[in-house]
Amino acid sequence: MLSERLIFPLTPVPVFPPLRERAAWRAMSEIPRNRRFLGNRILPLAQNALTAPIPELPASLFMEFVRIGDRKHYEKPYFQRRQMLEALVLAEGYEYRGRFIDRIIDYLWAIMGEYTWSLPAHVNSGGDPLPELPFEMVDLFCAETGMLLAQTLNFMESELRDVSLNLVSGIRRNLQKRIIEPCEREPFPFWWGHGFNNWSPWCASNVLGVALTVLSGQPERQEKMVRSLAAIIDRYLDLYPADGGCDEGPSYWGVSPASMLIFLEELYNASGGKISIYDEPLVRHMGEFFADCYLDGGCFTPFSDAAVRFDPPVPLCRRYGERTGSEKLKNFTLRMLAGLNGEPYQPYTGYTSTSSLFRMPAFLFWLPAEEVPAPPAADSVSYYPVVQQLFVHAGKLAFAAKGGHNAENHNHNDLGQFMFFHSGEPMIVDLGRCEYTRHTFSERRYENWVLNALGHNPPLFDGVGQHDGKEHRAADVRFSQEGNRVQLEMELAGAFPAELELVSVRRSIRLDIGSGEIQVEDRWESRQPHTVQWNLYTPAKVAVRPGETEFRNGSAVMRLTLSGTPVSVAAAVPENPDPELTHSWGAPPCRVRLTAEAGCSGAVTMRFTFPASRN
Structure with a gap:
């Protein structure tokens, strides 16, 4: 060229x-x-x-x-x-x-x-x-x-x-x-x-x-x-x-x-x-x-x-x-x-x-010599089908999600990861980078939990998450948009080790860019029973209540409700947080852990709404 x-x-x-x-x-x-x-x-x-x-x-x-x-x-x-x-x-x-x-x-x-x-x-x-x-x-x-x-x-x-x-x-x-x-x-x-x-x-x-x-x-x-x-x-x-x-x-x-x-x-x-x-x-x-x-x-x-x-x-x-x-x-x-x-x-x-x-x-x-007024940011939905990354900007909501494979440049084991801001505040986040050491770019890279599956929000099965390697990739990735409804779904079973005997792990992400509501549904099927966990990370203040979990960060208020397979919720700051997390977020984010008891199949839907502010 x-x-x-x-x-x-x-x-x-x-x-x-x-x-x-x-x-x-x-x-x-x-x-x-x-x-x-x-x-x-x-x-x-x-x-x-x-x-x-x-x-x-x-x-x-x-x-x-x-x-x-x-x-x-x-x-x-x-x-x-x-x-x-x-x-x-x-x-x-x-x-x-x-x-x-x-x-x-x-x-x-x-x-x-x-x-x-x-x-x-x-x-x-x-x-x-x-x-x-x-x-x-x-x-x-x-x-x-x-x-x-x-x-x-x-x-x-x-x-x-x-x-x-x-x-x-x-x-x-x-x-x-x-x-x-x-x-x-x-x-x-x-x-x-x-x-x-x-x-x-x-x-x-x-x-x-x-x-x-x-x-x-x-x-x-x-x-x-x-x-x-x-x-x-x-x-x-x-x-x-x-x-x-x-x-x-x-x-x-x-x-x-x-x-x-x-x-x-x-x-x-x-x-x-x-x-x-x-x-x-x-x-x-x-x-x-x-x-x-x-x-x-x-x-x-x-x-x-x-x-x-x-x-x-x-x-x-x-x-x-x-x-x-x-x-x-x-x-x-x-x-x-x-x-x-x-x-x-x-x-x-x-x-x-x-x-x-x-x-x-x-x-x-x-740069321009004159101080030119900046035009307001336009609402947009941008999907990049090769790297399988989605970006949505709509009113007070800024959302991102990804598929891909687990041998990307500077890879994290994070297929299906999503994050979003509301009213200018981080609500559910991707933790981002860790502190670089001699292990970061070595065979010991994924010993750091920020980089491995524990540091991301796709499910873990009996504590085992996605594995690194190009063969561990999102499959059957589908993006669609009809009016105000945006959807990204993918099959993630191939991202996990074969010994888990997972038949299907399907994540579907749905956004209503009119109301700002976000739904994330995970469905799984396995040949052996597993306890399933999800780890959501947030800089917000978290209150776990019967039937819902509330997140508050600045002017943003969000509620998480769960449906489908019964799930317990617990929130705590992780032990031994990576030093870079404080630099990135001001303090180590809270980990909101969802746990579904052992079974060979199930489905959980996470519904995020913003009752205190219309989108």
Whole structure:
């Protein structure tokens, strides 16, 4: 797709204006939103960086991942270094008085002196806590570090040259050795070249930024690198779900299709607009999926390892909408921008915030100068048949559900999962991501109950839930909509281990988008008797009463009534909650457990209504 549209030679034109182009920077700084951001957020960070010590990265912290499985102790100062360099460059661009240049050089010097730009969690250590690297492992953040340094050159190479020609040549040598040369090896040495998931566009977009910067004087070498990276994006698109759905979840969308957008913009810019695949329907659908994933109250659908709350890549969504002609994305961007109350996303509040010196400038230079009123969110029903995900926005209700299979990217064992908000409040939730450790992406992944079936609301049989693996999938998935009635149903028996001898486990989800009522019916049949349990998770206050269970969260009031096979109800906060749950929901959500006594067959209908507020 993309490789067929490449045109050479490319022109080495920076995506954003260099610091010396003062007219462009003054015009950008006159936008009230940008002036508040730079003056209130970036300048204080940069001023603190002038005197605060550069965070240290000793070998003892690097070794902790192999020794005890801890990632954060090394990663926190690692990312702080990059965040501070980005803030210093932007602050210098805003003021252009030279007072930050020496500290920028200090940070460049420190980063160039690191043993590796890769994270310990991404390096194949072979059990040695300080692995020997025959060449740099270009992982996500090695590539992003390369982009950060390349963008620093694009923004202020002339200012750095005025201080030291050797510094600039040293940056270029580091980028050649750590990024370009490893990616020129044949066969291509990194697994992200296969196009499987977010790693492919995330790494490729950053490596492309380096190649366009440091290989501008070597057109044949640059062309070979660009063709290699474009082939990776083509493989990524070939493997991407044909309906545009992102099975990694919306927060990973921000580094998957959104990173592809960066890649495409780099080529679009370097070719004077001649290289483009924005007319491809798949590319547009990939973008609009992100808008459909938005729930309410600043929260997104946290299926897979997605976060429920994160800083949406507003400028990338805006540019995506402009290039593809998607009014849905452009209007979504305006609503997100309005929700920030005139302020951009909080920079560097999470220690893993991306710091490539691209997304922050995009916020400053790509968004509309005028504060345009956001149109109200329209009621919508969006179903993605390949990834089998449903999103409904109707009045005060925001609902999501999924089928799929249990070998998805960042998989959870969650086929049939549903969640919803009402009146802007989370009522029944998907827990979202867990805290990442060395076990998260290992054979011990599903020991974490947040990731296995216990952390989701499809049924368990004698405490046994769905199993991981692509063969464990939803079958006979049917979506329908007739007027105000929306239905999603699926057969789930194949998602469970064979030894349970399940003949059928059928989940039917029905929504009345006029009244807001939700019904979830589970019917099961087995060759042996089982006690059946369901686990509903909620941040709401729960009161279990005879005949109904009441949920209260802010202004939202909901009642759950049950019919069919007799069921008992109990509510309690789980023991040993994952630390990430507090970050996601403010406190570990309550688990409402439904239990049906042993039998070979049965049916339970959960009916959720909202008596205190009409939809």
